[in-house]
Amino acid sequence: ETWEEETPGLAGGPGGSGAESSVAEAPPGTLDLLLDEGSKQLPQAIIIGVKKGGTRALLEFLRVHPDVRAVGAEPHFFDRSYDKGLAWYRDLMPRTLDGHRITSYNVCYTKLLFLLGDPVTRAISDYTQTLSKRPDIPSFESLTFRNRSAGVIDTSWSALQIGLYARHLEHWLRHFPLRQMLFVSGERLIRDPAGELGRVQDFLGLKRIITDKHFYFNKTKGFPCLKKAEGSGKPHCLGKTKGRTHPDIDGEVLRRLRDFYRPFNRKFYQMTGHDFGWDG
Numbered sequence: 028e029t030w031e032e033e034t035p036g037l038a039g040g041p042g043g044s045g046a047e048s049s050v051a052e053a054p055p056g057t058l059d060l061l062l063d064e065g066s067k068q069l070p071q072a073i074i075i076g077v078k079k080g081g082t083r084a085l086l087e088f089l090r091v092h093p094d095v096r097a098v099g100a101e102p103h104f105f106d107r108s109y110d111k112g113l114a115w116y117r118d119l120m121p122r123t124l125d126g127h128r129i130t131s132y133n134v135c136y137t138k139l140l141f142l143l144g145d146p147v148t149r150a151i152s153d154y155t156q157t158l159s160k161r162p163d164i165p166s167f168e169s170l171t172f173r174n175r176s177a178g179v180i181d182t183s184w185s186a187l188q189i190g191l192y193a194r195h196l197e198h199w200l201r202h203f204p205l206r207q208m209l210f211v212s213g214e215r216l217i218r219d220p221a222g223e224l225g226r227v228q229d230f231l232g233l234k235r236i237i238t239d240k241h242f243y244f245n246k247t248k249g250f251p252c253l254k255k256a257e258g259s260g261k262p263h264c265l266g267k268t269k270g271r272t273h274p275d276i277d278g279e280v281l282r283r284l285r286d287f288y289r290p291f292n293r294k295f296y297q298m299t300g301h302d303f304g305w306d307g
């Protein structure tokens with residue numbers, strides 16, 4: 028599945044903060060809560076992707092919220108481990124206190140978060156990641172074309188394929204209604220993390236607790252970072268595999284790619300009712 032690189036499950040809702048509370052912190056009269064550490068439930072929301080869209084940043088920012096509990100690593104349940112079953116998936120989840128209220132689970136009601144950035148930048152980011160693991164791969168420019176002199180784009184290259192958001196969304200819409208989906212702008216998550224987190228919190232029915240005061244712009248990193256990370260309370264930027272320096276790509280190749288994506292982007296804006304501004 029080319030779309031979902033990452034599927035961290037988000038559990039929670041009011042009262043879902045039991046798992047982390049320690050005996051020392053517990054106010055009197057909470058013994059019953061401490062004995063019952065909470066139960067595991069299947070996620071109420073899932074960050075679907077897209078690969079290199081900024082999914083890790085969204086997850087790390089969102090889990091600062093006291094009513095959010097999230098899986099740390101990418102479970103890849105739906106694309107790689109589906110045969111292990113829902114019980115296996117649920118067991119990966121953190122414990123939450125209101126879990127017992129959920130009596131049945133239907134994935135069709137799960138909220139889906141899509142994090143999307145300019146498909147051209149996304150492709151370069153994807154390529155940069157592969158290059159870091161396999162430095163001997165051909166140049167981005169040569170992988171872009173099936174036939175460079177004729178200008179035929181190689182749409183079978185996954186780095187380009189993943190950016191055809193309209194096509195992928197058509198597929199998702201066969202299974203989920205649009206109202207259960209939120210489309211988050213990867214560019215805005217960098218430029219205005221609190222603004223984008225505001226939309227996410229509203230969509231998830233969470234109180235707007237994550238605001239401007241949670242972020243600072245780290246000049247060395249070149250990205251917004253958390254003033255206080257979840258758990259440690261210390262300033263926290265994403266790791267060094269997030270925010271890599273991209274290689275310079277030939278301007279003509281970039282123009283060709285922008286022309287290639289334009290109709291797909293327009294279609295995607297129409298489908299979602301939101302202009303992401305990737306086409307200038």
Ligand SMILES: Nc1ncnc2c1ncn2[C@@H]1O[C@H](COP(=O)(O)OS(=O)(=O)O)[C@@H](OP(=O)(O)O)[C@H]1O
Nearest residue numbers: 078079080081082083084152250251265269270271
């Ligand atoms: N705050 C902050 N800090 C660092 N990086 C940030 C941040 N917000 C968004 N981004 C962008 O996230 C890109 C990586 O996206 P993902 O986490 O979705 O990548 S992955 O698919 O899980 O590998 C990553 O891509 P690269 O720049 O190519 O490394 C960043 O552009």
